[in-house]
Amino acid sequence: MLRIVVMNPKGGCGKTTLSTNLASYFSTQGAITTLMDLDAQGSSIFWAHKRPELANHIQLVDAHNSPHNVTRSWAIQPPRNTQVLVLDTPARPDLANLSPLLREASAILIPALTNEFDLHAIVNTAQQLQRSLPSQKNIGLVFNRINKGLPYKKQTTMLSKEMALPVIGSLRDSCNYIRAAAKGLGICEMRGSHYQTDKLDLIRIAQWCEAQNEKRDKRKSQKEGTQLLRHIDPDSIILASTA
Numbered sequence: 586m587l588r589i590v591v592m593n594p595k596g597g598c599g600k601t602t603l604s605t606n607l608a609s610y611f612s613t614q615g616a617i618t619t620l621m622d623l624d625a626q627g628s629s630i631f632w633a634h635k636r637p638e639l640a641n642h643i644q645l646v647d648a649h650n651s652p653h654n655v656t657r658s659w660a661i662q663p664p665r666n667t668q669v670l671v672l673d674t675p676a677r678p679d680l681a682n683l684s685p686l687l688r689e690a691s692a693i694l695i696p697a698l699t700n701e702f703d704l705h706a707i708v709n710t711a712q713q714l715q716r717s718l719p720s721q722k723n724i725g726l727v728f729n730r731i732n733k734g735l736p737y738k739k740q741t742t743m744l745s746k747e748m749a750l751p752v753i754g755s756l757r758d759s760c761n762y763i764r765a766a767a768k769g770l771g772i773c774e775m776r777g778s779h780y781q782t783d784k785l786d787l788i789r790i791a792q793w794c795e796a797q798n799e800k801r802d803k804r805k806s807q808k809e810g811t812q813l814l815r816h817i818d819p820d821s822i823i824l825a826s827t828a
């Protein structure tokens with residue numbers, strides 16, 4: 586399963602926009618997609634309920650209104666048939682509660698606005714994440730609401746280097762996202778050439794997540810292979826080769 590966690594303790598940086606657009610993209614690719622909303626505001630669930638009847642199906646997990654009233658993140662499970670799981674998280678999350686999900690993630694995306702205050706805030710977030718998940722190399726920054734007219738490149742490049750976190754993509758500041766969200770759709774489900782740039786931006790981010798998942802699967806099967814070798818009785822190899 587491809588598990589994508591979208592997180593940033595700062596409010597209004599685009600977590601729901603990125604989560605819903607990724608869920609929409611993967612659903613258009615034919616993947617059985619589940620969108621899990623961990624935010625009490627329930628914006629992702631609100632978006633999903635607006636989806637037109639004929640739109641690709643996205644399974645929902647409304648973590649705050651689950652029938653069992655489960656609030657511990659590790660106890661919330663997506664439907665078993667899920668191929669892609671996208672988690673939308675709240676601002677100021679309980680990191681201890683979130684960490685089991687972060688550890689299991691194929692990719693952790695941090696959407697961030699490029700103003701002084703938001704950039705300053707992600708330094709803390711990144712340090713916290715790197716402290717609690719030191720071996721995790723699957724964390725990427727997505728700069729959001731990019732406006733080419735504003736000078737942001739130098740600062741974001743410096744920040745990415747300083748934090749040793751890759752910038753894996755960006756989203757333009759565009760009313761295309763607002764138009765799509767109003768219909769319960771993602772950018773990749775919208776028709777018209779003026780959505781093309783935004784579609785490519787999103788696909789690039791989705792592909793990075795898929796690549797992280799492949800790397801994770803490879804590491805897992807290598808580890809399992811090594812463990813299997815350790816369990817093989819050397820005598821049985823000699824017997825097999827002389828038989």
Ligand SMILES: Nc1ncnc2c1ncn2[C@@H]1O[C@H](COP(=O)(O)OP(=O)(O)OP(=O)(O)O)[C@@H](O)[C@H]1O
Nearest residue numbers: 596597598599600601602676730756757758759762
């Ligand atoms: N790339 C974009 N272009 C234009 N508007 C955007 C873009 N990204 C987000 N927005 C708008 O900014 C607002 C905040 O975005 P969003 O709800 O995705 O942030 P959030 O991080 O989920 O917020 P919260 O912390 O409250 O959950 C919304 O009105 C959304 O439509």
Ligand SMILES: [Mg+2]
Nearest residue numbers: 600601624628
């Ligand atoms: Mg949100």
